[in-house]
Amino acid sequence: MYLIEWGLWRMATESEAARKVHEAELTSAEKRANQDFYEGDLEEDIHFQTVSDNPRARGPVFAFNETFIEMRCGGSEEKRGLITIATLGGIIPIIGVTTISTFYFLWDDVTDSEARSVLMMALTFMMALVSGAILYVYSKYGVSLTRLEMLTSRHLLIRFNRVTQQVHLHRPKYCGGIVTFPWKTTGSTAIDPEDDSLSVGMRLGLVWHPSRTGLPHMEMALLGKQGQGGSELRDEWEFIRRYMEEGPHAVPRPRLSTQLPSPIQAFSAQFEGLGRFFRKSSWLFKVILLFVWPAFVIVGTGHWLSLLLCWRPRWPKVIREAGLPGKPVPPVTTLSDYPRVIQERLLANADRWQLKPGKRPTKKTRKRSAHP
Template sequence: MQADGGKSLLKPAERVELSDAALPAGRCIYAQNETYLELCNSGWERQWKAGIGTVFVLLPCLLIFWGFYGFAVHPLLFDQLIAFFRVISYEPEMSPLLWMGWLLLFPLSLGCCVLLWLWFDIMGVGTCFFTYARGRIRFNRVTRKVYLLRPRGCGGNAVFDWDRLRAIVDMDGYDLLARKNGAPGKAAYYSLILYHPPFDAADPHAKGEDAIFVGPTLPMQHDAAPLWEYIRRYMEYGPGQEGIPERIGQEHTTYCGKPSSSQYKLEQRPGMMETAYHMLSQVTCSWPAFPKEWQSDSGIGEPEDKPVQTGAVMTALVYRAQGKLSKADEIEFLQHWGTAEAQQEAMTRKQ
């Protein structure tokens, strides 16, 4: 079941009503203003699993590689044997160790290469390291385009015409597939998917076909429809109309940038080890920025540069705590999102 950019294509019995346009629980919005709505991609809140999994996959493989080199390769090159952390001269009576390296550790090393390929490439864990820290999806009402920043291995950066996108909000057979591939009782996770059809339906190569995973990971399949309806109404009517708030609350916003461990814990409230493993993944990544030639902000500015003006509430909160907001920006921020007491304090405080 799909819906297009300009109108709903949901089945009549399942049409999303006005009261059902809503953001899901959790933080998924970088910024919302009169010009654009920018959301994250799904999966970020579970990226710590990639960190912990990589530790338990990579360390044993590295140990086997080191053992193979020390027992099988190094003796042939330097007439020395490396017993893990000890270097000793190779003697003829040590030949069983050399044979052990080639007959046992060499096949294990090949198996480790296959395992690492499956883990980082086939299972997609490579998208969590040495790439973009998070994806960014910007819906621009002025240009009627959707701007996407994502790792090259996931398709790379792209720009889509809003009116050509279709929303997949009912994934028939997904539950069956999840139960088949998972353990009994294992929870399935969903996402709002925006589908871009090929430019030419008759093209055998389906040039232009693409899919965007928008917003947070959803626990229930039916949560995708209200999120889609929120985005659709934002694009068609704008903030302050048809159930779209003029300004979003901080509880729906996320920090636009690479967060510190304390910021990550504030937003996601994970356990101590989850935060550590998430940071292990994030420390290798960089923060993506929209190319200036795209003019995707239509002149209003970027959330990282103008968090108050762009409605990047969480980013503005972080900047205020760090003392990075100007007095004028802080007053404007508190007028919209702060208490009267905080606003008065900011107005009377010297620059």
């Protein structure tokens, strides 16, 4: 499910009218929080010093060699399958029944003159209106949601090319498309050990800020599996950092995963980030999980169907050959690579990512009032 990436891209390309409606719903505190970013914050998040002594890739890793490493992206992979179940189990049958019924009544009106009547023709007209309304609503609002899981790329991918020192993101166009960034513009959410407690249920986040890329919008990628706390995300960032800075010999070779629609991946994704929590939970919680196991089976089946109904993503030729002897270096993504309409939308929302100059001021501690 590419819901997070789709939402971020929609926000970056939001129309003026939609943005006004969205901002009108924000409270004063939310508006201040959206503008509370400093240049010093970005400098602290973008550095390439050692952050862990245990570099480790938690996967899924699809390729690992002397030239590049390729990993899975996606901010809500564990929820994949819900839209597939709703579409295949609800929307498609409703569309099929109403459409077939409409053609059935229409065929009777045309071929059976004896059964033809005003009532039957009115019923046929009503069925045509209902089926037409359902198709219209689904084509306008439902297809974009269905394509977050079905009839699209099987996975979002990120490729780190250490020869060209570039990072490539592979996403559908409705999530931002395929982009290329210099490695040194990459920021990570797994830098500060003080944030380790926040990594439970989170993925490693990589950020490319406009002040580093020259684009008018910010890009983000959420890598691999959900964290279970501790320093897992820092270990994964250190694995990527050492690979790009020092080479594949500086990190342990990861176990490679398949890009085929594996049922193991579909069912195991639901339990990402729950291992440590499950081991430390009470016996009552474990008993409750035994009663809800049918839900895990249903969602896992929907996840697998989603993978089966998608195709394997394919990189452009220039990225596939990047790093090979005599092959060109892929150009870095610029604003001109987007259609003119998208360029205008991106520029209109560029103020969302502006930074305040300097460093964040230190909060003053309040002194206790000396009351008797």
